[in-house]
Amino acid sequence: MxxxxxxxxxxxxxxxxxxxxxxxxxxxxxxxxxxxxxxxxxxxxxxxxxxxxxxxxxxxxxxxxxxxxxxxxxxxxxxxxxxxxxxxxxxxxxxxxxxxxxxxxxxxxxxxxxxxEVGTAMIVEKSPIGFVAQSCIRGTMNNPCLKCWKCFRKATLGRALELDSGSPATISSLLSREVKSKLLAYPISHENVVAFSMRRYPREEIDSDDSRILDSLLERVKGISDLDxxxxxxxxxxxxxxxxxxxxxxxxxxxxxxxxxxxxxxEIESWSMDSFLADPSTISAHDQLEDLFNEP
Incomplete structure (x- = not known):
């Protein structure tokens, strides 16, 4: 196809x-x-x-x-x-x-x-044939576009899991118009994966721009339960x-x-985001993230 x-x-x-x-x-x-x-x-x-x-x-x-x-x-x-x-x-x-x-x-x-998606990333890293796996359908082999929503999720998750195959791309470099739109959705598609990645994203050697974005995203997803x-x-x-x-x-x-x-x-079978999404602090965090993305 x-x-x-x-x-x-x-x-x-x-x-x-x-x-x-x-x-x-x-x-x-x-x-x-x-x-x-x-x-x-x-x-x-x-x-x-x-x-x-x-x-x-x-x-x-x-x-x-x-x-x-x-x-x-x-x-x-x-x-x-x-x-x-x-x-x-x-x-x-x-x-x-x-x-x-x-x-x-x-x-x-x-x-x-x-x-x-967290588990599949772990499987790909451990599997002897994991090297053939690539979520991005816009880039070429071993050269993903780093602009699509899949690339944002996979790149940040790779950093969070400290995978050898993780992308070195910074958070700010991954924030295309498409990715910003996805992160401003309410709820965020696969919000659990975004929350997992942001909570474990390594802060060592990230610049001030990435630090601001990471803090804002963490505030947006902080009410989600433990995701181990x-x-x-x-x-x-x-x-x-x-x-x-x-x-x-x-x-x-x-x-x-x-x-x-x-x-x-x-926890899986009782999963609900209803009260979290209705919480005024979550709504406020969403608005603050939108303001950050709209900065010139």
Whole structure:
């Protein structure tokens, strides 16, 4: 699903192609399939969020596949970092699409649904094939754009986790117009990840501009609960992995992450930002952040 077929686009497929080629070079079975599904609709884009699975669905019999997996993370599945928790396995989205997949003899698997963006960064750092992973779809391999919302989250998280692969970019250099707009959303998309990163962001050797921005962002997210649980795996999510490979998956995930204890699982299931977002101090912190971003 390369863009563009013609004309200009912010998207650059180079990193994705190199990732597949790199996996093939070290012995993984990888297939690239050309597809122009995104051009069925106007404006160009996926008709649904699972549309990128269409080639795999059409080739499922050829590969004798029993399940197709997507990389949906904890924030997107269970609503953590958004306004409130949702019981995703019994929700409308999974119920509809899992039924649709089952109708053609396939299981819809979401192995990363119990792993936060924090956990996926830790997995990428530890995995022997983590070097092929890159969230930015605008830059080239090992050269992300450092202007998009994904780059802001990944770069600041890398610094917060003190990852070897973390970007050296400063906070102020990452504040494109798009990123400022995302940070001024209410709530911030994946606000838990932003809060985790800002609280652990190293202050050593940051300049006065970055210090002001960091302080303002910390004030904006300070009311969110302790977030250490984001470094661990939410085990109830294993129900979203096909039974035929659930046990193997569990062993594999435990090579990278610890399991959340019951207390932390309860924090997930009681997640709500309602009172935090209604708090006058949070609203005031948002306004102050907006004023800072509007400074000449």
């Amino acid at each position: 390369d863009r563009p077929l013609k004309g200009k686009s912010l998207y650059n497929p180079q990193a994705a192609h190199l990732a597949v080629e790199s996996l093939e070079d070290i012995g993984y079975v990888s297939k690239s399939v050309q597809c122009d599904l995104e051009y069925v609709r106007h404006p160009v884009g996926f008709p649904t969020d699972l549309s990128n699975g269409v080639p795999a669905i059409l080739l499922a019999d050829h590969f004798n596949a029993s399940s197709i997996a997507f990389g949906t993370v904890l924030e997107s599945a269970y609503g953590i970092g958004h306004e409130r928790y949702r019981d995703y396995p019994i929700g409308a989205h999974y119920t509809f699409y899992s039924t649709l997949f089952n109708a053609v003899g396939l299981h819809l698997s979401l192995p990363m649904a119990g792993v936060s 649980f984001l470094t661990r795996w939410y085990k109830p999510s294993q129900i979203l992995v096909h039974s035929s490979w659930r046990e193997d998956f569990t062993h594999k995930i435990l090579d990278f992450l610890e399991v959340m204890p019951p207390k932390e699982s309860s």
